[in-house]
Amino acid sequence: MAVFATFIVCGALVLVLGDLEALDKWLGITGLSTAALGGWVLKGIQEWRAGSDLPDARQLEVAAADLATAVHRTWSREAVNRGLTSPLPIAVRMRAADPRIAAHPAQWHEPVGAPMTADVAGATLAGTVADVVGLYRRVATGRLVIVGEPGGGKSGAAVLLLLSLSASRSGDSLIPVWLPLASWDPAASTVEAWMVGQLITSYGTPPSAAAELVAQGRVLPVLDGLDEIPQIHRAAAVTGLGGLGTAPLVLTCRTEEYIAAVAAGVLAAAAVVEVVPVGVDVMVAYLTQSGSADTARWDRLIAALRAGPPSPCSQTLSSPLMLSLARVVYQAPTSDPSELLDCSTAEQVEDRLLDGLVPAVYGRDADDTPPDRASRWLSFFADRLALIGPGVIAWWRLPQCLADRHLRSIAGLGYGLAAGLWATVAFAWLGPFALFGPACIVVGPIVGLLAARLRTELPGVPRPALWRVPNRRDLVGGLRSGARTGIVVGPACGLGLGVLGLTYQLESFRLEDDTALAVVRYLLWIIWYSILIGLSVAVVRGLTLALAGQPRDSVTPLSSHQADRRAGRQTAIILGLAMLLILELALLATDPSMDSVLFGLVVGLPIALGIVVWVQLRGSAHAWFAVAAMLLVRQGLLPKRPLLFLEDAYRRGVLRKVGAVYEFRHSRLAERLRTTGQDIAEVRPPSPRP
Template sequence: MRRVLKWVGLLYVLMVGAFLAWYTAHGHQVDRLIAVVSAFTGLLALPAAVIAVLRPRSSRPGLARLEDVADQLAQGVRKQWEAEAQVRRLNDPFPLSVEWVAAEADLVEPWPHLRELARDWPGQSAEAASTWAVSPRGLAGSGGDIAQVFERVPTRRLVILGEPGAGKTMLLIRLLLALLGRRPPGGAVPVLLPLAAWDPVRQDLYAWMADELAQDHPALRALAPSNPSQAGTGTQAGALLSQGLVLPILDGLDELPQAVRARALHAINQVLPAAQPLVLSSRTAEYRHALTPPAGTTVLVNGAAGIRLLPLDPAKAAAYLERDAGGHGTEAAARWRRVTASLSAGNPISQALSTPLGLFLARTIYNPRPDEHFTDLSDPNELLDRSRFPTRQAIDTHLFAAFIPAAYRPHPHHPTRWTAEQAQSTLTFLARHLHHNLDGTPNLAWWQLFKALPSYGQRLTVLTVGLMCGLPVGLMLGLRLQFALGAGFGLTVMLLYTVMAGFITSSVRDSPSSGIRWSWRGKPWLTFGLPIGIIFGLWFGLMLGAARGLRFGLAVGFIGGLTFGLMGGIRSVTPDLDKAVGPAVLLARDRRTFWSMTLLGGIMAVALVIPLGLFFESTPALVIAVTLGFGYPIGLMLGLARSVWMEYLVTRIGLAVLGRVPWHFMSFLADAHERRGVLRQVGAVYQFRHIGLQRHLAGRQ
């Protein structure tokens, strides 16, 4: 159907153009004919535009129950993390099998208390109790055992502890995917949430989790399904949380500022019901410190058991490095012999390569890719130099520093668009942006990039929109009327729309749009738009002069105000629930919203103003000027109100001019995620591969 409409539209344009050319060639007057054709075209396009806006964009019918919403969310979460596991190369060359034991007794609740607590919960069955571990020793395991271990905890509350880079997030992803595989229809959906994005001082835990869910799955911003038993739940994200249909997997308590970690634990205990399953990860030392703050009592996670990840087995680490280099017996693998022979000696190199993160960095730096020769790379034996690397921290710093140049080293058959120096500069800038402008959050969101510009960044957006609105009017009237009058009128219009753009950018939207649709809740816009349009029309009529000009100005003001009011009723649309919207897709949808609003504003103005011009016997040039002065700017203004793309565009161009980011910024981020392994994707945002890498680049280590 879309293809048919496209060809019909093209045929219509060609026929009208050919007819106008023939009509002009025969010496006929074309002023009135152009106006008629334009009016007919505008009226012809209006129904199609209205249908396009009113038509639901979601491919799925409305969901009647929260359980159905949860089922669709589970599909989206599964697709999201299966793709991310592949990008992170968690199974290449083979899955690293981390091992763990029960956490120390002073970090968790006593085991008899957990069993007693779980028995008192309503609906607890004897069959479920038979799967519980007899003691904390039953929680020991490795690799794929994590889902079974979680089921052995009577309360299904588990704290996962480990050293930096020990594989906590990797284990959480494996647990999430395993739980999704066991999840019954209508059951709770495991969702991985990075705690570094939470401010427990200013944000309620439920509100923050709902925001994170809606950010990754914009469909959850919609109102909850109508159900008397679920009244007052608000959005679908909030309703899922309040009904216990989300299993929170909270990653990285240690990534919160030290001063608020104890407060975060208190908020988790206070907000989450006792029977709410939960998974929490943290570095061991930071978790212990959070439990026993200098001022206050010890705060354990209510009803939680715990496990502690162990260092990698030296033999497994050696096999992993050699297999990634091509396998035992190859020359590239032989370069690791001295290093792997020292992995059990307790020296700095054995400590640095005892974690999945250390192995990932080392393999990227020292192992050749396909079509590369190992002689062109640094020798891993340099890590044994105790004069250069006397401590584990020195080796960790070296691996972080060498990682980005290694990730961006030239490929003999696939040239990169960005050199290692360009990537290093951009990623350092972004890490510092996260640290200085966004309070250290790991979430790199394109719609927050404007905060990286100095204070004049938002003013540039406002000025750009003002120029886009006023410049066409000034040029049109400057060519048609006296230049001074046209320039003055255009400047006045530009200033007016600049003020409006400043008001909109400072008060309307702070998150991307996923689409548009009409809503009758736009009536307040109608009551606001009509008076403003009439006032502007009076001023316009006075500038034209005479009674005819005043009548024309009033009529144009009425039509413009009506257009603004009708356009103001357009709201965001809800996408499919079973898709986690990535950064590039979200940007494309937000950009489409901006230009759709602009186009609709122009179409509605053409359809409404040109017939008015025919009634007053105005020239086509004046009608076009009025259209450019009202419809196109109104669409721009509402596009600015309904999306954040223009603000991002101006920021990106400004930062590219300053040399801070590449011109093709989103392509750079996608490449850093999909090909380089420097970034990871969590729903709609990017994050650095490890918080340690982010802090290293930001100069915090």
């Protein structure tokens, strides 16, 4: 509506400064670009990026099926990457946690409310991680909390549970969805709103469908890492989870942090289990059987583990994370794992394993990335997790790592260039175009840069768009919806223009010999522009809606980046070509000659280019990412292709994927890679997101 109001005001100024002929020419040049591609089309672009209108029952079922498929495919691959489905995974056991942090068994045991002793409850919750789904099904409320020490296997148990529930899902059963709690700020949003945002960003669910699935309670949230929420917010997070009532959920957290978080009250109707540290026999079996048949280099370490008493090595390797790291760090035949026996504390053993991961997986040959470079680039992300996450590596938030002045400069130059290109159109009819038209292209970015530097609010960086090639049904449905919008917007704009020009046309009516004929011509003029505006809105909005279909496969960082790049390119192409076509039609309708065609090209190209620049800045996360990456690469902080480097780090086991974002293999690894004492978080609030 703001764009439409601006359109009317500009038309009034043209009438005041000129006449009806000037208004007609102005409409032919810019009116359609402002009205037809204005408020309603911008709404269409937002829906393109967002998904679709409110879903009907069929659309909701399709979205639910797509979400379930994306979750299962994503985490099936991730389970393989984490070694959870290897032939000989680490045999981790679970048992009932301290009853002081768990709800009374009568709240969650079947039948709910029946008397239950602690011994029976303990037996109910005992088992192995491999059979975690059996343990979960014994919790009638479906509310399970998994606690344990850092690297103890909590997340691994949750992943296996998610996969088992996903594989056995049928009909209207709940959709298990992995949601990393590190990205939730309980002070900023409710858990329901945060869940909706995660479904959109990480799994490509259309916003309306995501909101409806959460509202209907059809999502089983697997909430990983309560301990990764800042300490001051953990109690609020537990209170916020209480807002879900007794809805099923799975939650993981470190033991000490969970004890502190529920000090004021436990999570209602939730059973709590803890992962048990790995025993020596399990350590020995994993170290000797999960690699090559040559196990001689492990003999000294194994002998020390068996000899007892508990040592720094046995304490450290009782963690599944550290045990798996030991296998990776000492996978080379020439390595010597017995050097761990020289460490005097468990912390030293941990540090040795964490510090040895990058050298173990990089620099394998002369063409491979040297470990020192890989470590420096990984440290860049570890230092800035608060900016690019929080807690995860979201590629579209890389611009947040730039200095404030750089963010403002990018926005100022870009929007200024778009404004300068559009300003050249004014001189196409106000003249002299040859003198002032090109000057606008130079002056526009300068003015935009100055305005951006004076602006106190930082420019917003968009979220990634999700995109897939539209099929015939998408095109038909999009154009049908666009037609309905065009039928409303076209006549409304035409009527508004007619009323606007009526005052000036009355005088010409009196001067005409045939007043009736003049009135008819004027009405035809209104009808013509109503049709033209309506058609433009119908086509452009219809095409944008046709491209609003979300991907039906798992969303990954690379796929979300590629989809956003395609979405930005398609938006610019559609709007630019539509503008040129509509402009040519409008000019040919008033003056069917080659001069009109050439004039339309001269004037339309700046408009189209301005639209391209504006769309890339306003609606493309890829554009911002590309500029930020270029600046950071020039500073030597990142490799030439940051996203490919992150994907390579994932394949080497340094990073993990959670939907469209990466995260470090463990928070302790990120801590060791940091070059500063804490995350680099500039003293500025996060940029607003459109």
